[in-house]
Amino acid sequence: MKFSIVIPTKNRPDFLKACLESIRKQTGIRNDIELIVVDDGSEAGKSIENQIICKHCDAILIQHEYNRKMAVARNTGASAASGKWIVFLDDDVIINEKWIDRLIELTDSFTNGVVGIEGKVIPSGNGIWDREVSNLKGGAYLTCHFVIRKDIFDKLSGFDPEFEYLGPFCEDHEFAARALWTGKIIFDDSLSVTHLPRKINLQKYLMKSPERIKGLLKAEFYFYCKHPDRYHMFRSSRTFWGTYLKIALRNIITDIRRRQTKTLLKHPLQALTMIKASLIEQFVAVLMLPYFIKCRSEENKNIFKVIDINRTAKLWRFYKNDVTCFKLKSNYLKSITFKFTHSPDDSITQFLKESDHFSSLQDCKVLLRIDDVFLDRPKTVCFFAEMMKEKKIRYLAAVKGDDMKLDENGWLVDKLIESGAEIGIHGFCHSGKFGPFNSELIQLTYPEIDSKVGDILSCVNGKKISTRILVPPFNAIGPEQIRILSAFFDVICGGPETMRFSSRIAGAVAITGGGWYVPSLFPLYSDSERMLDSGLYKKISRVKGLYCITVHFTKEERDGFSLLNKLIDKIKEPIISWEIFKRDQER
DSSP states (O other): OOEEEEEEESSOHHHHHHHHHHHHHHHOSOTTEEEEEEEESOOHHHHHHHHHHHHHTTOEEEEESSOOHHHHHHHHHHHTOOSSEEEEEOTTEEEOTTHHHHHHHHHHHOOTTEEEEEEEEEEOOOSTTTTSSOBSSSOOOOTTEEEEEHHHHHHTTSSOTTHHHHOSSSHHHHHHHHHHHHSEEEEEEEEEEEEOOOOOOHHHHHHTHHHHHHHHHHHHHHHHHHOTTTGGGTSSSSSHHHHHHHHHHHHHHHHHHTSOHHHHHHOHHHHHHHHHHHHHHHHHHHHTHHHHHHHGGGTTGGGGGGBOHHHHHHHHTBSSSOOGGGBOOOOHHHHHHHHHHOOOSOBOHHHHHHGGGTBOOOSEEEEEEEEOOOTTOHHHHHHHHHHHHHHTOOEEEEEOHHHHHOGGGHHHHHHHHHTTEEEEEOOSSSOOEETTEEOSSTTOOHHHHHHHHHHHHHHHHHTTOOOOEEOOGGGOOOHHHHHHHTTTOSEEEEOGGGGGTTTTBOSOEEBTTSOEEEEOOBTSBSOHHHHHHTTHHHHHTTOOEEEEEEEEHHHHGGGTTHHHHHHHHHHTTTBOOGGGGOHHHHO
């Protein structure tokens, strides 16, 4: 079977009939195409009509006893699918001319890098709500017309079933965010469907306004918490809070601007209902602010799902197996004023003071990380290596993967290793930008990560150089990338920019089935001058735990590394080797 077309429906047999008949008109009865309809809790009479329609159109019918929402209904249909490709359609679309021919042509020509297709969705009708559902240029990822490889769908475990309880919002974008990790989703405007005019019961629409906006905002918040690094791809705001403010402060204005004036005047009763509903939604959104402030502590908890608590507890000697103590508290004022003050809102100063409440460690252990050790200045690198050799300490030197690959840099790498350096890969080329974030890694798909890591490791291992540690360029990396990369590296060493994606984790944690995630945060992520002026070395001697101090090669070289030299002398005793994270020592 090549294609399985999955169509959820509820109480709309007239729409379902139009949808199925438009498909059968083009396909006839073919052995390589199956139609699967999921009746998601229709009323008894409507359910019987659906049975008759499906029998007439030779469609498989699966019935839910009660309404479980679109995410679960699509999962039900996909679980029964036997096709190589799953085509998701809604019951209120009809396929346009040559749709099946174009679908076959597209899927036959794909390479392994393409995992899905966005089809064009053309709106129809002239009512207030009729033309809201459309996808004319791509990037909407609407599952009313969406194609995905069955093996990829299964690998991703389908749509998130949590949306059964959140409501029919965001489940398509949440799935697309995960699907984009696996490969490309292309848009093709010649593969098109027409979305039929929407049928709105004005009284019910108005009465359900509070319930509708509650479900929408909760789903939005859940979506953002799962994908803080990709949320901006699907919304005009970088975070949920931007979306929330637009609804709470401008919902009525937005709803009016989305419609043409002539459409509003043509349907005065619909327009009046929409305005009343928009005002109710805006008012309810404002009332929900305390709820979301309370829930903010739940943001970005994905990394907690992949933490190996037992290994983490062993390292930190926890009094109890609980890593939630590693989560820094939010500083709302600094978060709001950061754009103006550039004062970091993620400081582990308080965490340092409180470490004795959760850890029985008796002293402080410091890991030293030197970022941006670029090998295009050999004289400076040699001078630095000689200085570090005299210090007789172990440290991490973050070197670009591309620099490591060049044979002419081999002697410089050897110099660093002789000086006590553990070589860490500072990204592959130390470049890249993903949306509003400077990052080389967040933007990469699973196959791209596998390819780039394999390329680097095969090259450096061939030179018999150990590279167990990855330092993300610009420190921006999300929990999914941490999980994937920890299978290749013993340590993923993040920084301040990672905090927005990693649930504000402040201490080193073990990743299930992989290595370790070690954050480096303010004030331990700075420069030697600031650390000396602040007396940080004195504070370190009085705390317990394991922490990473980070300075940047390019900044420290300005004074010939003299201040770095002084800093190391001040904190030399607690500095330990990164060998503590070697996997064979963990066993």
